[in-house]
Amino acid sequence: MNLLESQIKIMPLGGVRENGKNMYAVEVDDEIFILDCGLMYPENELLGIDVVIPDFTYLIENADRIAGIFLTHGHADAIGALPYFLSQKQVPVYGSELTIALAKLNVNGYAGSRKFKNFHTVTKNSRLKFKHAQVSFFKTTHSIPDSLGISIKTSAGQIVYTGDFKFDQAADPTYQTDFARLAQIGQQGVLALISDSANAESPYEMASERDISAYILDTFKYHEGRIIVASVASNIARIQQVIDAAYESKRRVVLTGRDLEKIVRTAMRLNRLTLPDPDIIVPVKQLKTLAPEETVILETGRMGEPIKALQRMATSRHRLVKIKAGDLVFITTTPSHAMETTVAKTRDMIYRAGGEVKAIGDDIHASGHANKTDLQLMLNLTRPKYVIPVQGEYRLLAAHADIAHETGIPYENIFITSKGDVLRYEDQQMRLANQIEVGNTMIDGIGVGDIGNIVLRDRKILSEDGIFIAVVTINRKKRTIVSKPQITTRGFVYVKTSRDLMNESAEIVTQKVQANLDNKEFDWSHLKQDIREGLSGFLFEQTKRRPVILPVIMEVNQNRHHRN
Template identity: 60%
Template sequence: MSTIKIIPLGGVRENGKNMYAVEVDEDIFVLDCGLMYPETELLGIDVVIPDFSYLEENRNRVTGVFLTHGHEDAIGALPYFLQKFDVPVFGTELTIAFAKLFVEKDSQVSTFDDYHIIDENTEIEFGDVIASFFRTTHTIPDSVGIALKTTEGSIVYTGDFKFDQSAKPMYQSNLSRIADIGKDNVLALLSDSSEAESPVENISDLKVAEEVLDTFQNANGRIIVASVASNILRIQQVLDAAQKSHKKIFITGSNLEKIVQIAMQLNKLQLPSEDLIVPVADIEKYDDQQIVVLETGATGEPIKTLSRMAKGKHTQVNIKEGDLVYIVTSPSTAMEVTVAQTENLIYRAGGTVKHISDNLKASGHATPNDLKLMINLIKPTYFIPVQGQYRMLSAHAKLAHEVGMSYKNIFIPGKGDIMEYKNNRMHVAGQVTVGNTMVDGIGIGDIGNIVLRDRKLLSEDGIFVAVVTINRRKSKIISGPEVMTRGFVYVKDNTDLVNQSNEIIRKVVEENLSRKEFEWSRLKQEIRDALNKHLFEQTRRRPVILPIIMETSSRNRRN
């Protein structure tokens, strides 16, 4: 009898950063390895990745990484993971190709080559565990779910999915395969919850393609299409619509060009005609009515690039009077404020904005009816909603209950929760320590809460610097205090405040110099405390206070 543990290391009670550890006796199977784009308050942070600490403590037990699809929320953290672990990576042809694209950008792991391409017919034995896969429908081809068959039953993870009866063959779910898995004792189902609380069901992608074509045919000027780089389905719809409406495609950004090139080489993206895509350098040779600019951001999110275009700071294409900006993706919730600000900039530049979601529900994630169908097909004993904020997980739990599952067999996990199956029962058996690892530039995990707090304070109330030079031997101030501020007050207009602050600093320094025992740390802390109280009383602001105390000696030096 095997002991089984399921531990979400990311992807629950948040959007993105999917990573789930499934332990079967001594083996650990890692399902997905994704990143998350930062929320607004994470100032300066590029991306957020899972905390690998628990896996590092058990590195000899990690069997491999199993990827469901080629989006950043499933593969984006792989370069950082491979810096710490030398284990095989399993995924479909396109997923592995995109994973390599991510990994090869990182010089530390660019030579990694332990990739294994799988498909829905693949079965891999790992002792008593058999890993197999099933085709799912998503906004990228080659998406799969994962089934780990154990002696106690299968652990099934859907990855991102939806059901669409009119999906093209490359995107179709294999319903018979899913049903077969459900006939063979599924112990637990981990299922995508991103759209569990949606009041509207998804429209078919056939209708989405018609909407894109209609928009293209009715546009009077240039069309700037903003899409996530790896949303291959949407890019295909844009290419098809451009061909049918007699327009040309101009791609901005090398990242998108590489993704399109890889997808076409693997026949996952079909180019309707050889002359459809034109180099962006030739854009001035065409009339505005012929132009479709396809753009994404460097990290896959297109909104920040649109902002540069609206400000006239893009190196290739800028928004002008008469342009239609067509946003064909659903930006993450972390980008909502940025989206609103960017739309304002676009209108000021003379353009207009249209969202594909204005007229229809076009998500790559399953809505309630699809979610209930998946549960009915898989027939799990235990159900674990994943991939989404708590309210989404809770809504998914209610859907599971609606189709007959008992709440005692439904677990709404937090990051690090251990759901253990032992002695014929699953229960929460404690937690492992799991946090967020923040990536800022080349720094990985070196930004903590204190640094983020200081960045927030700096962005809101600025910095207040106090400089004093002292001679400890003579117990006197040699020069200063001198005050400098940035983002707090304009010094020339607040001379009274500055003079009062100088007196406070002088008094604190002199008191410390008069003591028999002089401590640098105590002097700086007392300056901070005294200034913090005074500045808050006078301004109701709390700037970051930085005391700089320098020491000099009066002894003459001979050359």
């Protein structure tokens, strides 16, 4: 370690002013330490997008300086973007046993990263020495076992990243926080705390996992029909509670979805998930032979998100399960604010199908993230000079800033950042320096980053105002229109009742095409632009809508068609 004080930069590449997509780069002199590499499930305005990952441009450009990627836990918001990063640059990946096992599932499931093998398992006792820093870990409590916080020890002090955490004094030993280690980190001097803010607005005391277990068991015991449990696939704590409650209430568990089965098998192999009876989980094919009062269906949906799967069940589009009278749908995940409307619609669909709905959040305050009291305890244990709230929308980061201020940290030492902000520590002062350009990378099907704002804007227009296609055939040599314009439209107006609109539109196309043919300096792009502008103005005037206008020009030339 240098005697001179290190030059330090902290850069959020995701995870700030949004839910999920955690990724933070810490530079110590010429080494880069990447903390988490997560994805985010899209919200409603991202039409058709499967997932969103961070923009890796800065890291790829500086890949030779990366010491490694350090993972806090095995949820998608911490490990989901790994396959996409590792398919571009291969750098060492460090994490706990279960986190690495789940990361391998992700990485091996993606063609571009399948050959990657540079994984390293760490424990709460691991100390990793690098050129300018030492990386160590501490046990935290979250809804998945083997969660770790990360400390990067530099000559200027420690940079501590909590990852997703909460405090639960009655936690099972597998999930317990190492309070002594946290106090020790605080005594050694923490320069900056990068801390989870996802539940910062909650003033309520969180229910302990023991209380939640009892609540799930009560639900199972007092319902006589089938129970369909909706959970996030990687919430191992919740899955353990569901399996235990099924055993106590003499039920069997059917797993639906490949994601869930892989995660459950992995957790069982590492003894992070235990079965009270080896026959408690039964194959899907036995679902029809189980009596309703013996059945628990555990549903997580594609990519581990269960709400869309429940909608398919309620509308008879699910491949295995159809909700019917007597079914209880038990939602054991707490949806984000952005999903509240979707959840309300889903509840309505379930009731229409004859089922009942019970959500854990209706009766109990359950979360895998720290509330106000927990956040203040973390601050008092670590005693940082600077605080960087992360993992949450702006209002959550701001709430966390107020919470930190209440513990005595001045507001000028609390940084609410945006993606791409660079916090630089030099001359014993942390300040907001320059910014690097960081966007979002959208993933749609097999396309990575090939969809940007222009495509999304077009999708939005298509979804709202439809498409208007005008096809016309011309003979450029003779400067004539060979066949009059054919108008086709989808999602704009009902053609049969809009004959006049179609005829007038065809007339406008004819005028614009003929005017361009008569012009000595004929230009294809100018012709198309003329048609778009003429139709756009006319259609908006008539309908107050702006569809996507697509002119298709066919050219006749010596018995051959040229299409433009």
